[in-house]
Amino acid sequence: MAEMTARVSGFFGRMPRWVYVVIALALAIAFPLLEQFGLMQTLWLRLGTRVLVYVLLAVGLNLVLGETGLLHLGYVAFFAVGAYTTAILSSPRFGIQWNFWVIVALAMGLSMLFGFLIAVPTLRLRGDYLAIVTLAFGEITRMTLNNWETLTNGPGGIPGIYPPNIFGWTVDSPLEFFYVLLVAVVIVIYLLGNVKDSRIGRAWNALREDEIAAHHSGVRPMRAKMLAVVMSSGIAGLAGAIFAYYQQFINPTYFLFMQSTIVVCMVVLGGMGSIPGAVLGAVVLDATPEVIRQAFTTWLPGAFGRDFLPGVQSALQTDFDRYRMAIFGLVIVLMVIFRPEGLLPNKLWKREVHEEDPRELEKTHQHLFDFEEGKQDLEV
Amino acid sequence: MPDVILEVRSATKSFGGLKAVNNLSFDIYEGEILSLLGPNGSGKTTTFNIITGLYEPDSGDILMQGESIAGLDPGQIYARGISRTFQMLRLFSNMSVLENVLVGMHGRTKANVLDCMFRTPKMRREEVQSVERAREILAMFPGRFPLARHMQPAASLSYANRRRLEIARALAGEPKLLLLDEPVAGMNPAESLEVMQQIKDLRDRGYTILMIEHDMKVIMGASDRVIAMDHGVKIAEGAPLDVANDPAVVEAYLGRRGADAAS
Numbered sequence: 001m002a003e004m005t006a007r008v009s010g011f012f013g014r015m016p017r018w019v020y021v022v023i024a025l026a027l028a029i030a031f032p033l034l035e036q037f038g039l040m041q042t043l044w045l046r047l048g049t050r051v052l053v054y055v056l057l058a059v060g061l062n063l064v065l066g067e068t069g070l071l072h073l074g075y076v077a078f079f080a081v082g083a084y085t086t087a088i089l090s091s092p093r094f095g096i097q098w099n100f101w102v103i104v105a106l107a108m109g110l111s112m113l114f115g116f117l118i119a120v121p122t123l124r125l126r127g128d129y130l131a132i133v134t135l136a137f138g139e140i141t142r143m144t145l146n147n148w149e150t151l152t153n154g155p156g157g158i159p160g161i162y163p164p165n166i167f168g169w170t171v172d173s174p175l176e177f178f179y180v181l182l183v184a185v186v187i188v189i190y191l192l193g194n195v196k197d198s199r200i201g202r203a204w205n206a207l208r209e210d211e212i213a214a215h216h217s218g219v220r221p222m223r224a225k226m227l228a229v230v231m232s233s234g235i236a237g238l239a240g241a242i243f244a245y246y247q248q249f250i251n252p253t254y255f256l257f258m259q260s261t262i263v264v265c266m267v268v269l270g271g272m273g274s275i276p277g278a279v280l281g282a283v284v285l286d287a288t289p290e291v292i293r294q295a296f297t298t299w300l301p302g303a304f305g306r307d308f309l310p311g312v313q314s315a316l317q318t319d320f321d322r323y324r325m326a327i328f329g330l331v332i333v334l335m336v337i338f339r340p341e342g343l344l345p346n347k348l349w350k351r352e353v354h355e356e357d358p359r360e361l362e363k364t365h366q367h368l369f370d371f372e373e374g375k376q377d378l379e380v
Numbered sequence: 381m382p383d384v385i386l387e388v389r390s391a392t393k394s395f396g397g398l399k400a401v402n403n404l405s406f407d408i409y410e411g412e413i414l415s416l417l418g419p420n421g422s423g424k425t426t427t428f429n430i431i432t433g434l435y436e437p438d439s440g441d442i443l444m445q446g447e448s449i450a451g452l453d454p455g456q457i458y459a460r461g462i463s464r465t466f467q468m469l470r471l472f473s474n475m476s477v478l479e480n481v482l483v484g485m486h487g488r489t490k491a492n493v494l495d496c497m498f499r500t501p502k503m504r505r506e507e508v509q510s511v512e513r514a515r516e517i518l519a520m521f522p523g524r525f526p527l528a529r530h531m532q533p534a535a536s537l538s539y540a541n542r543r544r545l546e547i548a549r550a551l552a553g554e555p556k557l558l559l560l561d562e563p564v565a566g567m568n569p570a571e572s573l574e575v576m577q578q579i580k581d582l583r584d585r586g587y588t589i590l591m592i593e594h595d596m597k598v599i600m601g602a603s604d605r606v607i608a609m610d611h612g613v614k615i616a617e618g619a620p621l622d623v624a625n626d627p628a629v630v631e632a633y634l635g636r637r638g639a640d641a642a643s
């Protein structure tokens with residue numbers, strides 16, 4: 001009971017939270033088995049694995065963007081640091097293969113250090129300025145990777161990354177990577193959920209809501225923001241490390257500004273400041289374009305004949321990356337129109353977004369000058 | 381005479397050419413309600429801002445229990461036992477009522493990020509104590525924050541209750557000195573009366589209170605002492621009735637012609 005009262009923040013509707021967690025986890029565990037039993041093409045398993053990488057990134061960025069309210073547009077840089085740390089220390093590039101745990105620790109540690117160094121000068125900036133500086137920083141990181149040929153091999157990238165060896169288990173199939181990522185996701189979400197539900201998580205939220213009032217409550221704004229940035233950088237570093245192992249090849253084009261934008265969209269789509277939202281945002285945004293491609297190139301022609309919209313078919317087959325962005329854009333536009341608070345919003349935050357609806361605003365304003373409730377209260 | 385808790389010594393704060401607070405000195409005694417009175421723009425809120433560290437005074441000093449606090453930041457001043465509310469409400473609107481009060485305790489609680497990540501017994505104990513204390517504080521406003529409201533977003537409260545919640549959040553810092561900036565602004569007479577009574581109750585519980593109010597009637601009933609300000613300068617100080625009848629105060633409020641007409 002005391003434990004329950006202490007968990008002041010999280011409440012997800014009427015069903016207890018664990019019910020949703022168990023359902024989501026069961027689905028995730030069962031998913032790769034579909035492929036094992038031949039019920040699903042490997043394509044979908046690969047997609048699922050990639051989705052989990054995005055889930056890590058979205059959950060990590062949510063800490064900064066959703067919980068603390070800092071518009072960080074260079075998040076992919078920390079993902080890159082993690083990925084390159086792994087590629088350099090476990091590939092024929094320098095002919096070395098360091099231990100998996102050492103690499104993961106280094107990838108996270110370096111990303112966190114990097115996050116810290118960036119945070120020191122930039123966190124004093126507010127709003128738009130922070131966005132511009134972090135954006136520039138992300139691009140500088142990518143250009144450094146592109147040009148520091150002695151270390152990174154420049155645009156050529158680093159091929160042949162050795163698979164990780166975890167306690168004697170060599171992880172080298174999409175199925176295995178899926179489960180490794182799932183474990184990482186579960187651990188990260190568990191730990192972050194705990195922090196979110198504590199004085200530190202509340203301090204982040206308070207900074208997002210009103211920095212001056214938070215400061216007057218003893219929150220140290222720089223320290224608290226720094227902590228959010230450093231933690232989220234560490235998570236991106238972890239995601240980058242596993243991604244590099246899984247991909248076996250990385251080059252700077254994996255770390256374009258567009259990647260940062262996509263992760264921002266995932267957080268916004270899911271619902272800022274909501275961990276389940278970040279997860280769902282990543283799943284929906286990464287899976288939708290693929291589903292649409294399959295629908296137009298395979299399922300619909302299968303059902304309605306081979307020449308079903310042949311133009312769309314060939315366009316999606318040859319130029320998919322371009323259309324992928326268009327589909328992202330469409331999903332975001334639809335969401336901003338129909339569900340601005342996100343798919344699985346933080347319950348409390350839902351209000352603010354809807355208040356910006358002019359019809360709602362009217363109501364709120366009335367409420368502001370309406371002492372009805374106060375009068376009723378007086379009679380109590 | 382009780383001990384002095386806070387001393388403002390010749391504090392000055394200018395914005396450009398405007399001396400918002402000009403060579404202001406006064407003491408606050410333990411256990412009293414001291415009110416700052418004055419027309420709009422007379423420098424009352426700026427006085428709060430230099431006491432609570434939002435601004436540093438250009439010159440002069442501020443002593444909390446004998447130690448200088450001028451130039452400390454708001455977090456450090458919170459730690460010295462001074463909490464405040466704001467003239468324009470500054471609640472964490474999208475956080476729950478209970479969470480707002482819990483944030484008010486932030487600077488007094490200790491759990492670090494690892495404690496929070498792994499929910500160590502130490503952290504859980506502190507969290508349970510914090511929630512209990514927060515509920516106690518909310519209960520100081522009888523009938524205003526029933527349990528059912530604790531989980532509602534602060535933004536969903538009535539205006540008067542939002543002002544009360546800000547006081548509750550300030551109390552969560554366990555301050556020795558509580559600064560209230562126009563606590564009844566925008567309230568109807570019945571509500572003002574109730575909140576004033578609650579402020580007196582707080583004094584009786586042992587808090588020292590510095591309050592800003594520009595409604596004379598409200599101030600008369602609640603204050604032990606009053607300081608009147610105009611154009612950043614202290615123009616009168618003393619018992620409420622004496623200050624209210626002070627010619628300088630009447631003039632500041634009504635203007636010279638008004639003062640003449642009144643006499």
Ligand SMILES: Nc1ncnc2c1ncn2[C@@H]1O[C@H](COP(=O)(O)OP(=O)(O)O)[C@@H](O)[C@H]1O
Nearest residue numbers: 395398400418419420421422423424425426427
């Ligand atoms: N941050 C600021 N920048 C510029 N001028 C300010 C600032 N804060 C207050 N002032 C000015 O200082 C004067 C005193 O303001 P304030 O202390 O808010 O008055 P009061 O609270 O008594 O109504 C006003 O003229 C106001 O415009």
Ligand SMILES: [Mg+2]
Nearest residue numbers: 424425426467
């Ligand atoms: Mg004021």
